[in-house]
């Protein structure tokens with residue numbers, strides 16, 4: 806498994822022999838699926854920013870979400886992992902802890918928190934909901950998502966075994982074509 810840097814920022818792919826250049830390494834939706842599914846009026850009662858989302862529902866409960874990264878190792882790249890920028894739901898207690906430690910320089914020491922993946926991703930099996938844990942990192946970095954490791958799911962397999970730049974190129978094509 807190899808890829809050669811062609812000197813222009815592109816790569817000659819070992820799988821298909823073409824150049825893959827200018828590929829995005831981070832993709833993800835701007836809001837959790839439940840937020841995207843409700844009406845403008847329901848959204849007006851909630852709150853969404855780049856990192857957090859609060860969504861009251863008709864039954865009186867409140868859903869809490871944070872943005873986090875699922876990292877997939879890329880074997881033939883020096884640019885680090887491919888990241889799904891996703892939303893996960895947290896308990897009210899976990900959300901309170903997140904908020905309280907938002908600017909805490911030591912927040913990476915927080916215990917992992919149980920979460921549900923709440924972003925649909927382009928895999929053959931549904932990605933919502935998948936059980937996970939989030940690991941808080943230092944301020945300024947989104948948490949990373951550890952999907953429940955024994956799940957028999959293509960996304961979980963990719964996080965374990967990694968992917969190639971060819972797969973990253975396929976994902977880029979799928980996602981930018983909106984397929």
Ligand SMILES: [Zn+2]
Pocket residue numbers: 818819820821822823825970971972974
């Ligand atoms: Zn390729």
